[in-house]
Amino acid sequence: MRRLYSFRDLVALRVVRSLLDNGMSLQRVRRAWDYLRREGGMDDHLAEVKLVTDGQTIFHVGSDEGELMDALRTGQLAFFVAIDEIAREVEEDVTRFELDRSTFLTMLRRVEDDISDEQAAAGG
Numbered sequence: 001m002r003r004l005y006s007f008r009d010l011v012a013l014r015v016v017r018s019l020l021d022n023g024m025s026l027q028r029v030r031r032a033w034d035y036l037r038r039e040g041g042m043d044d045h046l047a048e049v050k051l052v053t054d055g056q057t058i059f060h061v062g063s064d065e066g067e068l069m070d071a072l073r074t075g076q077l078a079f080f081v082a083i084d085e086i087a088r089e090v091e092e093d094v095t096r097f098e099l100d101r102s103t104f105l106t107m108l109r110r111v112e113d114d115i116s117d118e119q120a121a122a123g124g
Contacts, residue, residue, distance in 0.1 A: 015051065023055050032058035032071035
């Protein structure tokens, strides 16, 4: 009997093979695949689905990019830290602080100048 595979089927098979080649058991891969199909992760274009593994479980990176779901524990939300986003936020905070500091120092100098001008006018 001859089978026809779609491009999507071939990509899915390659993903499964990659997970198996990297030490995941067939049972875990099957459970993760079932979860993704059941929870709609596979409704997206397959090329847009992001999976991450630590060798023990398989995580599905949500479309939010800040959401990481454990595909082996029926979608339990996992802790996910996007260091690049944190670094960008810190950089923005530092930039804002530097601007605020610069503005504050400029205002302080103006107040000092006003006080000096008032003292000079009062004294002389």
